[in-house]
Amino acid sequence: MAEVRLENITKDFGRVRALEGLSFHIEDGEFFVLLGPTGAGKTTTLRTVAGLERPAAGRVLLGGEDATGWSPAQRDVAFVFQQYSLYPHLTVFENLAFPLRAPGKKLGAREIRRRVEEVAAKLRIESKLDNKATALSGGEMQRVSLGRALVREPACFLMDEPLSSLDAKLREGLRVELKHLQVELGATILYVTHDQVEAMTLADRVGVLVGGHLQQVGPPEEVYEYPDNLEVAQQMGHLPLNLFPVEEEAVRARGIDRIGVRAEHLRVLPEEQAGPDDLRAEVLRVERLGAEEVAFLRVGNRRLYAMGEEHGRFPDAGEVAVRVETDDSLAFDPSGRRLDRDPGGRGEAPPGGESPADAARRMARGLRD
Amino acid sequence: MSTPKPQAPRPRRRGFSDRSLAWFFVGPSVLLLLAINIFPLVWNIYLSFTNYAANRPGTPVRGMGTRNYERLLSQEDVWESLQHTAHFVTWSIALQVLLGFGLAWLLSRKFRGSGLWTTLIVLPMMLSPAVVGTFWTYLFQPQIGIFNAIVGLFTGTTEFSMIANPNLAPWAIVLVDTWMWTPFIMLICLAGLNSVPRDLYEAAEIDGASSWRQFWTVTLPMVLPFLMLAVLFRGIENFKMFDMVNELTSGGPGSVTELANIYLKREAFEKWRTGYAAALAVILFVTVFGFANIYVKVWNAVKQR
Numbered sequence: 001m002a003e004v005r006l007e008n009i010t011k012d013f014g015r016v017r018a019l020e021g022l023s024f025h026i027e028d029g030e031f032f033v034l035l036g037p038t039g040a041g042k043t044t045t046l047r048t049v050a051g052l053e054r055p056a057a058g059r060v061l062l063g064g065e066d067a068t069g070w071s072p073a074q075r076d077v078a079f080v081f082q083q084y085s086l087y088p089h090l091t092v093f094e095n096l097a098f099p100l101r102a103p104g105k106k107l108g109a110r111e112i113r114r115r116v117e118e119v120a121a122k123l124r125i126e127s128k129l130d131n132k133a134t135a136l137s138g139g140e141m142q143r144v145s146l147g148r149a150l151v152r153e154p155a156c157f158l159m160d161e162p163l164s165s166l167d168a169k170l171r172e173g174l175r176v177e178l179k180h181l182q183v184e185l186g187a188t189i190l191y192v193t194h195d196q197v198e199a200m201t202l203a204d205r206v207g208v209l210v211g212g213h214l215q216q217v218g219p220p221e222e223v224y225e226y227p228d229n230l231e232v233a234q235q236m237g238h239l240p241l242n243l244f245p246v247e248e249e250a251v252r253a254r255g256i257d258r259i260g261v262r263a264e265h266l267r268v269l270p271e272e273q274a275g276p277d278d279l280r281a282e283v284l285r286v287e288r289l290g291a292e293e294v295a296f297l298r299v300g301n302r303r304l305y306a307m308g309e310e311h312g313r314f315p316d317a318g319e320v321a322v323r324v325e326t327d328d329s330l331a332f333d334p335s336g337r338r339l340d341r342d343p344g345g346r347g348e349a350p351p352g353g354e355s356p357a358d359a360a361r362r363m364a365r366g367l368r369d
Numbered sequence: 370m371s372t373p374k375p376q377a378p379r380p381r382r383r384g385f386s387d388r389s390l391a392w393f394f395v396g397p398s399v400l401l402l403l404a405i406n407i408f409p410l411v412w413n414i415y416l417s418f419t420n421y422a423a424n425r426p427g428t429p430v431r432g433m434g435t436r437n438y439e440r441l442l443s444q445e446d447v448w449e450s451l452q453h454t455a456h457f458v459t460w461s462i463a464l465q466v467l468l469g470f471g472l473a474w475l476l477s478r479k480f481r482g483s484g485l486w487t488t489l490i491v492l493p494m495m496l497s498p499a500v501v502g503t504f505w506t507y508l509f510q511p512q513i514g515i516f517n518a519i520v521g522l523f524t525g526t527t528e529f530s531m532i533a534n535p536n537l538a539p540w541a542i543v544l545v546d547t548w549m550w551t552p553f554i555m556l557i558c559l560a561g562l563n564s565v566p567r568d569l570y571e572a573a574e575i576d577g578a579s580s581w582r583q584f585w586t587v588t589l590p591m592v593l594p595f596l597m598l599a600v601l602f603r604g605i606e607n608f609k610m611f612d613m614v615n616e617l618t619s620g621g622p623g624s625v626t627e628l629a630n631i632y633l634k635r636e637a638f639e640k641w642r643t644g645y646a647a648a649l650a651v652i653l654f655v656t657v658f659g660f661a662n663i664y665v666k667v668w669n670a671v672k673q674r
């Protein structure tokens with residue numbers, strides 16, 4: 001395993017700039033997840049690390065060495081593709097053995113067999129070794145694809161949304177297995193996804209990529225709770241962020257343009273418990289997902305999303321009171337940058353002013369009027 | 370409340386039932402098929418056991434038993450014509466596969482103008498074989514033909530004739546057929562090459578496979594079913610080859626380019642030994658049918674891999 005470092009990577013496709021001055025590093029043995037919407041440049045980044053794309057500018061360092069000009073084979077990285085990309089006419093065994101038969105490897109037939117069987121056992125596909133790769137189910141195919149990467153014991157693993165073409169159950173199962181394997185092997189992994197749940201559950205650190213720019217890098221909880229800007233806040237979290245425009249001059253004067261509140265921080269109360277600061281919202285729809293409930297609300301012409309973990313917390317229709325009462329609400333300046341970005345300052349009011357939560361509460365009052 | 374009347378038998382619906390409607394649609398084609406395919410085949414098989422001659426309509430037709438076949442199979446000429454056919458089929462297809470695949474390989478690397486090149490290369494295929502045969506006689510013309518002129522550029526000699534020289538004529542027909550039909554193999558291979566997902570090559574590249582190994586483990590297995598289909602088509606076509614060669618050499622000089630079908634045409638329409646020729650037609654039919662069937666079995670096995 002080796003550390004991976006990207007320095008000022010810029011990449012164009014024709015006139016479109018896919019990546020702009022991208023720099024980050026992945027430590028040895030780290031699970032790094034690159035999260036971003038479609039077209040953000042995630043896959044391009046991955047392919048640049050793999051050597052499948054040449055950057056227009058910048059350097060790729062693998063294990064401290066400048067690998068920018070190296071071929072994919074020289075880089076000794078393993079790539080797991082979204083669509084498996086197994087060799088269709090080969091058996092599972094041959095697929096797994098394929099990278100071991102590369103000219104540089106010089107492994108004996110017995111050693112190849114030993115390593116393939118070891119990996120197959122780890123991924124629980126021993127019984128499938130003699131099957132044709134195309135005769136497998138999706139989950140099995142992706143296991144083989146992972147196996148083909150594992151068997152090489154490469155410098156690092158590059159994974160391009162490897163779980164996204166599996167059904168939900170399988171995806172969760174394989175996700176857990178993958179994290180387990182990574183910890184066990186101490187593998188360095190660069191993992192690309194648009195699924196924030198995968199980012200939250202797998203990553204040691206997550207990097208949020210939007211529009212070819214790396215917006216923020218950090219441990220997933222930190223990025224979730226203290227997003228640097230509006231785009232990051234909207235990427236993390238699977239329900240849209242509730243955004244309130246600030247109109248009150250006193251608040252605006254402090255640079256706050258919008259207030260964001262996550263769905264789980266929006267408290268919904270029966271109408272009769274409404275306090276003077278609370279909003280009145282109309283319930284449009286409630287999705288009961290078993291363990292949690294999601295309510296789609298409307299205040300004026302604005303949509304709000306609320307999430308709760310108890311059954312029957314939201315009425316199916318009618319009016320409710322909405323309270324923004326936690327200190328976790330996020331304040332953004334007009335450019336979308338989050339104010340009060342000190343991660344240690346949880347719940348503390350910024351010096352010389354009210355907390356974003358206070359502002360949100362007052363702002364909510366403004367909305368109601 | 371009235372008591373329900375005993376159920377009357379359901380009245381037949383007007384018009385056709387589904388089944389008779391189906392026959393109504395299919396019937397004409399079935400009849401046509403019977404008239405122009407099945408009947409001639411059966412009639413031909415019948416004639417092959419007789420001494421029928423098409424230019425003597427009045428004379429009584431006698432049954433010959435299997436004597437036509439016995440004579441055919443012991444006839445030196447027949448075996449020679451089959452050898453010519455084998456030579457022609459083997460070499461023309463070998464060359465077409467090599468060149469066609471090579472061209473497809475080049476064209477599959479989408480470069481500027483690759484579409485135009487494809488169109489240009491495909492042009493010969495669109496000509497009529499008889500036309501091709503005729504104009505290649507001019508190209509092969511020793512004094513003014515461009516072929517000899519080009520060969521002369523490289524070797525300094527134009528003192529030869531492709532189609533009048535018994536050693537060169539069998540290669541002349543291979544050459545012309547290759548010129549005409551290489552694009553066909555190329556087109557089908559191109560479709561095959563384009564069907565290989567890009568990411569398989571990328572996976573192989575990352576796995577450290579050389580271009581050579583990528584070709585053998587990714588490209589070839591995926592293109593093979595396409596290539597085999599093209600070879601089947603070309604094989605059947607060339608086994609039956611008549612028009613182009615008839616125009617180009619008419620089987621000559623001597624009989625060195627006398628393919629089975631040209632020999633058959635001579636027997637049937639120059640010597641008017643219709644029954645005898647019919648027997649040869651049956652033998653050729655059975656041969657090509659048998660080969661094609663075995664080939665399709667192999668092809669299916671390859672596809673299933």
